[in-house]
Amino acid sequence: MNSKRKLKALTYAEKLKAIEAVKSGLKRKDVAVQFGIHESTLSIILKNKDELLKKQESGESLLCKRRRIAEFPNLEQCLFTWFKQCRNKNISVSGPILKEKAEEFAKSLQIHNFKASNGWLENFKKRHDLAFKKVCGESASVSKEVCTEWKSQLKSLLNGYDPNDVFNADETGLFFKCLPDKTLTFKNEKCHGGKHSKERLTILLCTNSTGTQKLKPLMIGKSKKPRCFAGCRSLPLDYEANKKAWMTGELFRKWLIKTDKQMITEKRKILLFIDNCTAHNDVPPLRAIKVQFLPANTTSQLQPLDQGIIKNFKTFYRKEIVKKMITDMEQNTVSSIHVLHAMRMVDKAWRNVTSNAVKNCFKACGFPVQMQENIEVEGEEWNKCTPPEEWNKCMSHVEITFEEFVTCDDKLATAGTLTEEEIMSTVVHGAEGDDLDEDLNDEPQVPPTTISISEARKAVNTLRCFAEQCSDTEEDIFTSLFKIENKIDIESVNSLKQKKITDFFM
Structure with missing residues (x-):
């Protein structure tokens, strides 16, 4: 008599490896055996691959097996961003400091029913795997x-x-x-x-x-x-x-x-x-x-x-x-x-x-x-x-x-530390709000230039004639012109596909 199959839960990191294994061309049956799961479980993982990839890009932990949902996600995101900035600057952060900072963020975010208890702190650490975070801080000087x-x-x-x-x-x-x-x-x-x-x-x-x-x-x-x-x-x-x-x-x-x-x-x-x-x-x-x-x-x-x-x-x-x-x-x-x-x-x-x-x-x-x-x-x-x-x-x-x-911008800063107000603004109002457009557009708004297929063909023909009249023109220049011509042909066909045949007889 066959023994009952033992259930196995994969971590998010293992699930991503399984997805990549299928993408590489391995059969689903073989991948399921490799990771010790049933084919139906693998199918569910593949179905949810977009969610897993988003999780990976968001910076969430991939070591846990089940998603731990925070009761106050905005508060936790603010706190975790602040925590990472402290660790990146090699500043030691203890549990009591985390709890105190969480209370401060809750007050600023007008969250009135939050309590930074020891239980909440332990769950916060588990949700973000703080014990596994590697700190790579700069030392004072190097000889x-x-x-x-x-x-x-x-x-x-x-x-x-x-x-x-x-x-x-x-x-x-x-x-x-x-x-x-x-x-x-x-x-x-x-x-x-x-x-x-x-x-x-x-x-x-x-x-x-x-x-x-x-x-x-x-x-x-x-x-x-x-x-x-x-x-x-x-x-x-x-x-x-x-x-x-x-x-x-x-x-x-x-x-x-x-x-x-x-x-x-x-x-x-x-x-x-x-x-x-x-x-x-x-x-x-x-x-x-x-x-x-x-x-x-x-x-x-x-x-x-x-x-x-x-x-x-x-x-x-x-x-x-x-x-x-x-x-x-x-x-x-x-x-x-x-x-x-x-x-x-x-x-x-x-x-x-x-x-x-x-x-x-x-x-x-x-x-x-x-x-x-x-x-x-x-x-x-x-x-x-x-x-x-x-x-x-x-x-x-x-x-x-x-x-x-x-060299006028040689020492221009490329990274830095966000203030607590900037952290909250980013979390509450989205990644980088649409209001940013105002900063870089002092010039009058100019309507986008639309190049027609015929204009593009004429431009490529002009460039080809120029390349032909130059001495020692490299082969890759003609190759590039050929690729552009192919792109124009593809766009031309696509533009025709968007029209109905009746459009030409109206």
Whole structure:
């Protein structure tokens, strides 16, 4: 006689692994056996996969087996956000302090029937698995010996990873509207806010050590729905927003999960080096990414992006600003830059960063990068802040060097601590309320430009003729034109499908 089957409850993390196993092509029957559950249970898990993925992105614990619902969710979210900020700053938080802070939030949120009892505290800790949270705080200072020791340990850390699978990610602040004649005004503003805060963005850049794969940048602005995005259904960069245009733990977690999914799709395992700033400390469970924190306070010496990659990127961005100024001068229009302009220029600047520049910076941090014979010569050039040819034409009346223009936002804050009022506002009024639009749209609203199919075909034909009349045009340019033509053909067919056949006989 068969014994009764023992029931098994999976944690949320195990359920996500089961979902990924099915996505990878394994049969449901085999996956059910692997996780010790019935096929019908697996079907229920797959049916609820969207809810599980949302839970993962929200930062909730994946170690529990059943969802513990809080009686006062807004209060708990405020308290948990405050708690994470304290731990990220290496501030010790005890149970009594948590209870006292919970009472304060309850009073501010006008919750009158809340009591921060010992039972509530224990349940709060279980709901958020506080005992399992890893704290990665900065220490006071780091000696040169620490950097030397780190470089000597790199070989063992990189063991088993191809150089193409070793990545570094970091944020940089960008005064995206800053024109050359305003450089000194902007350069003096290095604080979190200030009168120029609405003219700033945060850009997250990530590249592998060979420079063969520069991931799509993440742009963080202050406006959730900039007016300039009207009519755009595809953007060259990923875009997020919050009231300070900062990187936050939630945004970084979301970016990690998306990148992890990309690497799973590519069937790769990568090693990602990051600094331990406050926004990076809440790392979710990942399948394809192993996160390695750099030693505290050493990013200026050990982080490849800080060795010149970011400066190289900003050099290209500022050159695009100068080119736009010259174009506006020739067309007798006032230079104005909105978020979509900045997004296009950031995309182009990041693409212009060469693999040799990336390799040089990884090499400077002790990474064993395979170098080309002529890379050292090229390295002397890419690291220079050489002004574009148009610089003297537009800056003859201002005594500002191009390097001062490039570095005007070098120390701009990219993350920080929210006040209790800001925490409550974010929780109660939603992630990043729609009222953010006011901050970045000083320019008059311009109706979105709609390009017809025929206009697009004509533009591609013009570009093709231009490419053909140029000498030594690269093959990938014609390939890109071919891809654009195919896209136009697809859109043309889709536009016809949206019409009924009777529409042509009316």
